Amino acid sequence: MEILDKQSIWQVRNSYLGVYVHFPYCFKKCDYCDFYSEGIGAAPANDEQSLFKSYQKEILDRISHFPEIKKRTIDTVFFGGGTPSKASPEHWKNLLDFLRSEFSFSENPEISIEVNPEDLSSELLEKYHSIGINRVNVGVQTLEKKGLEFLGRHYDEDRYHSLVEILTKSPIKRVGIDLMYGIPGVSKESFLSDLDLFLKAGLPHLSLYSLTLEKGTQYSRDVTDHKKLEPEENLQSEILTQLPSILKEQGYLWYEVSNYAKPGFESLHNLKYWTYEPYLGLGPGAHGMIAGHRYGNPRNAALYQKKETSTKYEKIDPSTELSFTLFRLFSPFRYLDFIETYLDTKTKSKYIKTIEAWEKKGLCSIENEIFQWKPEALLLLDDLILEITL
Template sequence: MELLDKQSIWQVRNSYLGVYVHFPYCFKKCDYCDFYSEGIGPSPANDEKSLFQSYQKEILERTKHFPEIKNRTIDTVFFGGGTPSKASSESWKELLGFLRSEFAFAEDTEISIEVNPEDLSEKLLEEYHSLGINRVNVGVQTFEPKGLEFLGRHYDRERYDSLVNVLTHSPIKRVGIDLMYGIPEVSQDSFYRDLNLFLQAGLPHLSLYSLTLEKGTQYSRDVTDHKKKEPEENIQSDILTNLPVLLKKHGYLWYEVSNYAKPGFESKHNLKYWTYEPYLGIGPGAHGMIEGHRYGNPRNSSLYQKKQTNTKYEPADPSTELSLTLFRLFSPFRYLDFIDAYLDAGAKDKYLRTIEGWEKKGLCSIESGVFQWKPAALLLLDDLILEISL
């Protein structure tokens, strides 16, 4: 099994908990963005203090609804958004202190924050480092100003120019960037120039997403009104197939369909979503899965702060959900253990039959209870996942 000696093999883990906190404010709402976020310009959010108080209130209430989660150990915390780097470091420090006072933390807990380029500086990284944040991800998307303009993203030239240098000298070593491909104003050459900046700097983590057209966004309205072009499909499939080969040459593991990392630098928090581990989702627009139940919070910050914590819990449905997440992994995982832990007899049978069919077609390997996709599966992935989930 290729790369198996270097790659971690993901497995069922029963006693841990992740925490995701959604900070919904950004400098500017990007045209393509489908997350719950609000553009508020350069100033801090007026309601930052009360929002952080509401986070604490929600954590206490979710714990009341599911007291069993207190028996779990937190091993990942993820501050996402929106733009969490827009909130003050002091607010994150207090929230982390609160979480530490309420839960047991694993010694090597991964504590991540998403940072937007306009906020990134040596000083900010030093602050984060001093409060125990040990992973930083920067939403770059593209270094091409025309591309950023197409996306309707805020562009701070000075910060974009210094970004790679600041990350290279960061006191926090677990750093990564997001890049996007398929942006009509960005040529394939320009995309590879961006990628080369990343590779030359040797940063340990890369998320690569394609531009997509999401209903209800400004971008989708602009495409309908013929003001903007649709995402570049041809460039997308070209890049998608080239990247695994290119990044492997530079020592990166392709561990999830859109994510690459140097060995040991995978995002432990995002792996929870893909391996069906429980997580508390806190904040407006956040989703969570705890003790086999899913919930979602209102996508409105003031409503979130005013209303009682939403108590609508839906039982999770592993027979469908497991397929949608687990089979996005391109690194190996103990599929028999996942199937045994989460599926009933009928679903188990279907999973096993489908997986054997894939193996016969040369799409995956299954050895000693360990599953791994072969590269040939990449362009068929959405259809393959549908096969197993229906």
């Protein structure tokens, strides 16, 4: 990637493939969570062994459905969930070996894992380091006890207290955390003080996002039953608009609505979702996008292991997909490169007209075929993206 003023400029990359693996088990299902996940307590999952076998089977099935994906080079692998740090590192190692036996890998692939605070330890990071995992993200959400209780999250206070020290001494240097704001009962000051702790520790990647109310979750039922309050939207907008300048002062690049990184520490895997690059999604509840098609796996671990891999693929409409992904980026990107690669003439001219209108309104800059949002666009983003799709 080209570097200009330390900012990467994203462009079309046609020969790579990302891999996402969904491990669906957690210690406890959090009340607000709408990912496919099941709370199973501290013990390992009964079906861990067979689940990892099923991942291998799915890899072979997807290759047989789309043999052309083997020509691509894997440059990112992401173990997510659920709580993938609940699974044994040996299983992750074997899965990586299996992927390496089926695909070619780039020279320095990004291999990430999500870790929950209850599993984080120096020993675990050493182990991950030794098997080639080189990026770790910890789902902290908040350090406030009442915030964790509101979210219905399992927590171990000692682990929460030691996580900054463990991450700063980690043998894996690409480390980051998720923090959440707008949790009822957690003040702006309290969120900013949590953030300050991680900024002072100099963690190179921060995902800062607002609590949302998702249908079908325990949290949403509790709100309907008047047992819990909705997320604090006014506070969320206030924090959302203040974050870019706070983070900039500390040397972070704002590269996506909710994501900040020190230069060179962006999540290359998550960037695939925003720059329309293909990825293989494996496991129950996982989604994938390969060869111009999307697919989704059943949100049920037993069914996933029992049933044949589905051959149901939905053809992608690049015009809608591109608008919902690319325009979430706040770092610069070669917009003409994307538009010319993926869109037909009619849609292309609609995109260009809309982008030029945004520029006239002072919402973005366009220079040398490079597009970048201005901070003024942030609160309008959802509506602006609709302008380009409608």
